Amino acid sequence: MPAKKAPQSAKKRKRRLDIRDVAKHARVSIATVSRTINGVPTVDKQLAERVWKSIDALNYFPNTQARSLVSGRSRLFGLLISEITNPFFPELIQGFEEVAVSNGYEILIGSTSYDLGRMDVCVRRMLERNVEGVAVMTFGIEQPVLDELASRDVPMVYMDTAPPQPLGRALMVDYHKGIREGVQHLAALGHRDVGFISGPLRQRSSELRKAAFLKSMDEIGVTPNKTWLLEGDHTLEGGMSAVEKLLERQDLPTAIMCSNDMTAIGALRVLSRAGVKVPDEISVIGFDDVHLSEFVYPPLTTVQMSRKEIAREAFESLRAVRETPDNRVPRIISTRLIVRQSTSYPRGSVLGKNGKAAGQHRVRDTVSV
Amino acid sequence: MPAKKAPQSAKKRKRRLDIRDVAKHARVSIATVSRTINGVPTVDKQLAERVWKSIDALNYFPNTQARSLVSGRSRLFGLLISEITNPFFPELIQGFEEVAVSNGYEILIGSTSYDLGRMDVCVRRMLERNVEGVAVMTFGIEQPVLDELASRDVPMVYMDTAPPQPLGRALMVDYHKGIREGVQHLAALGHRDVGFISGPLRQRSSELRKAAFLKSMDEIGVTPNKTWLLEGDHTLEGGMSAVEKLLERQDLPTAIMCSNDMTAIGALRVLSRAGVKVPDEISVIGFDDVHLSEFVYPPLTTVQMSRKEIAREAFESLRAVRETPDNRVPRIISTRLIVRQSTSYPRGSVLGKNGKAAGQHRVRDTVSV
DNA sequence: ATTTCTTTGGCAAACGTTTACTGGAAATTT
DNA sequence: AAATTTCCAGTAAACGTTTGCCAAAGAAAT
Numbered sequence: 001m002p003a004k005k006a007p008q009s010a011k012k013r014k015r016r017l018d019i020r021d022v023a024k025h026a027r028v029s030i031a032t033v034s035r036t037i038n039g040v041p042t043v044d045k046q047l048a049e050r051v052w053k054s055i056d057a058l059n060y061f062p063n064t065q066a067r068s069l070v071s072g073r074s075r076l077f078g079l080l081i082s083e084i085t086n087p088f089f090p091e092l093i094q095g096f097e098e099v100a101v102s103n104g105y106e107i108l109i110g111s112t113s114y115d116l117g118r119m120d121v122c123v124r125r126m127l128e129r130n131v132e133g134v135a136v137m138t139f140g141i142e143q144p145v146l147d148e149l150a151s152r153d154v155p156m157v158y159m160d161t162a163p164p165q166p167l168g169r170a171l172m173v174d175y176h177k178g179i180r181e182g183v184q185h186l187a188a189l190g191h192r193d194v195g196f197i198s199g200p201l202r203q204r205s206s207e208l209r210k211a212a213f214l215k216s217m218d219e220i221g222v223t224p225n226k227t228w229l230l231e232g233d234h235t236l237e238g239g240m241s242a243v244e245k246l247l248e249r250q251d252l253p254t255a256i257m258c259s260n261d262m263t264a265i266g267a268l269r270v271l272s273r274a275g276v277k278v279p280d281e282i283s284v285i286g287f288d289d290v291h292l293s294e295f296v297y298p299p300l301t302t303v304q305m306s307r308k309e310i311a312r313e314a315f316e317s318l319r320a321v322r323e324t325p326d327n328r329v330p331r332i333i334s335t336r337l338i339v340r341q342s343t344s345y346p347r348g349s350v351l352g353k354n355g356k357a358a359g360q361h362r363v364r365d366t367v368s369v
Numbered sequence: 370m371p372a373k374k375a376p377q378s379a380k381k382r383k384r385r386l387d388i389r390d391v392a393k394h395a396r397v398s399i400a401t402v403s404r405t406i407n408g409v410p411t412v413d414k415q416l417a418e419r420v421w422k423s424i425d426a427l428n429y430f431p432n433t434q435a436r437s438l439v440s441g442r443s444r445l446f447g448l449l450i451s452e453i454t455n456p457f458f459p460e461l462i463q464g465f466e467e468v469a470v471s472n473g474y475e476i477l478i479g480s481t482s483y484d485l486g487r488m489d490v491c492v493r494r495m496l497e498r499n500v501e502g503v504a505v506m507t508f509g510i511e512q513p514v515l516d517e518l519a520s521r522d523v524p525m526v527y528m529d530t531a532p533p534q535p536l537g538r539a540l541m542v543d544y545h546k547g548i549r550e551g552v553q554h555l556a557a558l559g560h561r562d563v564g565f566i567s568g569p570l571r572q573r574s575s576e577l578r579k580a581a582f583l584k585s586m587d588e589i590g591v592t593p594n595k596t597w598l599l600e601g602d603h604t605l606e607g608g609m610s611a612v613e614k615l616l617e618r619q620d621l622p623t624a625i626m627c628s629n630d631m632t633a634i635g636a637l638r639v640l641s642r643a644g645v646k647v648p649d650e651i652s653v654i655g656f657d658d659v660h661l662s663e664f665v666y667p668p669l670t671t672v673q674m675s676r677k678e679i680a681r682e683a684f685e686s687l688r689a690v691r692e693t694p695d696n697r698v699p700r701i702i703s704t705r706l707i708v709r710q711s712t713s714y715p716r717g718s719v720l721g722k723n724g725k726a727a728g729q730h731r732v733r734d735t736v737s738v
Numbered sequence: 739a740t741t742t743c744t745t746t747g748g749c750a751a752a753c754g755t756t757t758a759c760t761g762g763a764a765a766t767t768t
Numbered sequence: 769a770a771a772t773t774t775c776c777a778g779t780a781a782a783c784g785t786t787t788g789c790c791a792a793a794g795a796a797a798t
Contacts, residue, residue, distance in 0.1 A: 019784065028747075030748090031747070031786085063438070068785090069438055069783090070786045109476075125470065125475060129475060269664055400756085440783085
């Protein structure tokens with residue numbers, strides 16, 4: 001009767017701990033173990049206790065692949081971003097990772113570097129891994145690639161730029177509020193000659209920011225000088241070359257608003273090199289409130305858009321789509337102005353000449369040399 | 370005989386495309402499809418052709434979970450980093466992602482934020498997902514957590530800091546070369562009073578950088594003034610407060626070397642606020658060659674350590690460990706000095722007074738106001 | 739004491755692949 | 769032409785879970 005269990009001796013190398021091992025150790029069936037782990041309420045308290053003890057004792061943890069294979073749920077979300085080197089994104093990723101992990105999800109990051117081919121690869125990767133949803137924060141041109149996702153019924157949420165006909169949900173960023181605050185802040189200081197350096201205009205979010213700027217200017221009753229409306233690309237370099245172009249002309253605006261912080265920081269750099277004092281001779285406002293912007297010189301006045309909030313809302317949206325695919329109530333992300341020291345009275349203004357510490361009319365300083 | 374296949378009609382919602390569907394479409398067995406996909410050489414060319422056609426026609430792609438479950442290979446690597454907001458890391462991540470993806474791997478990012486609890490969670494996540502290896506670039510204290518990985522035989526590679534008794538492979542960074550070049554560059558300009566702002570010293574890599582600095586100083590025959598040896602924390606803020614502390618004293622060094630670029634940029638910021646001209650009155654050198662460092666004012670002289678190279682080597686190491694776990698030949702990452710404009714002759718030196726354009730003895734400028 | 743209902747745990751069938759084995763046909767040797 | 773070998777495709781057994789269904793056991797109702 002014996003001599004039957006020999007063959008399984010030196011089978012494979014090290015076998016990983018099984019749900020069966022736990023079951024045996026706790027003297028229950030594997031079904032009970034599974035149910036215990038998944039918190040199914042029908043298992044007896046005592047048994048559950050025993051199972052947990054065994055799990056701890058053996059230091060067991062379930063195999064995710066097997067789990068998702070059978071349950072059909074990968075517990076994976078994709079995060080599609082355009083460029084990981086823009087400081088805005090790491091902070092976003094961090095936020096997203098945080099919520100995801102604390103909800104038992106894992107994230108797959110795809111950074112497309114503005115390249116359609118890479119984008120395609122990213123989408124493909126995500127499909128293969130069976131993501132349960134994708135959060136998109138890229139520019140607006142890559143629709144065909146995203147359609148692939150839509151056609152496979154992968155829930156999506158656009159974190160920034162709602163496409164013309166949304167294929168998924170969209171977080172609506174209230175660009176207008178923050179930008180208007182910025183414009184009115186400038187107006188209150190006496191500025192009327194304000195320039196704007198946009199992001200790449202094919203990008204929907206850039207377009208929206210610019211529109212918000214124009215509208216806000218309109219509200220204060222001034223039509224911006226066309227030659228002060230430049231297109232950047234949301235990078236440091238872009239901001240730099242835009243301002244370089246601006247400096248070639250004779251007439252300068254007294255303030256520049258930028259579509260994102262990196263652009264503004266680039267602007268600051270060039271202005272400082274050119275010997276143009278900020279904020280004394282020209283004021284600068286950014287957008288995003290990247291961590292770095294507090295540490296440039298002078299600390300950047302900027303419009304804050306919370307990465308944490310975006311990340312959290314995106315996650316929740318994605319989860320909500322899973323449950324009720326039709327529910328498309330957009331969530332709104334608010335923005336608000338953070339006044340630091342890159343803005344002050346326009347050059348030559350009476351106020352500017354009187355006040356000794358121009359630009360310090362709001363406190364929040366760091367150091368004042 | 371018929372009337373047997375009715376029940377499978379309205380079973381579940383949408384069934385994803387199967388390997389069986391492909392098999393049926395190509396009129397072969399599923400085994401053949403699998404073999405075709407995996408490039409097993411024994412399948413007939415014609416048949417393979419037919420299979421590929423079907424795959425294309427149906428737009429099929431395999432289910433990764435099922436694949437890894439049976440093959441035991443998750444094709445997942447973990448990447449453990451300390452802080453995603455330090456610009457060094459996104460560039461590293463990008464590099465790692467690139468090699469990984471192009472080799473059919475996916476990466477799981479864990480950013481620990483210097484927190485042991487989070488680290489633990491990260492490790493756990495990676496174990497659950499069955500990673501085939503983990504690349505570690507964090508500081509040196511979290512051994513106990515990493516032991517968990519080691520005890521489960523997960524291959525590891527340390528990308529920066531080799532632990533006392535390596536549990537895996539380690540990339541050896543040749544800190545000495547670049548830092549020596551930096552020190553000698555300063556020495557050649559005439560500096561002897563050089564300060565150093567280190568990273569957090571419990572972090573192995575910080576320690577090594579500092580050691581390299583001290584050794585290099587020794588080589589040029591000067592013993593650094595202890596009061597100019599400060600500890601930072603590899604953040605902008607850390608660099609700032611270190612320099613603030615330095616400025617409180619009367620005697621200043623003529624040059625400061627920093628353990629990383631963010632520290633150096635912080636230093637630059639404080640110096641500029643305090644009205645200390647860089648490089649005229651004090652020279653500054655960073656470490657890492659972060660993208661940003663080219664765009665600060667003045668552009669930062671720094672020691673370059675290639676993220677791409679580290680990422681690639683780490684990936685290759687990880688892969689190599691899989692094949693031959695014993696082979697521990699360390700790979701060496703080189704570093705080299707990049708001279709920009711934050712270094713020049715020491716203040717008050719004869720050379721400095723003569724030369725009109727101090728610091729411009731190497732060309733590579735960007736703009737010169 | 740019997741019946742009915744409720745709880746609870748086990749059995750076994752999926753999930754979509756890979757891969758060891760197997761057997762039939764084709765190719766080679768005798 | 770028979771015997772042997774080689775080649776390749778198909779069959780079926782894993783992989784580690786979840787979960788529908790069912791039966792045993794206890795509780796409640798008759």
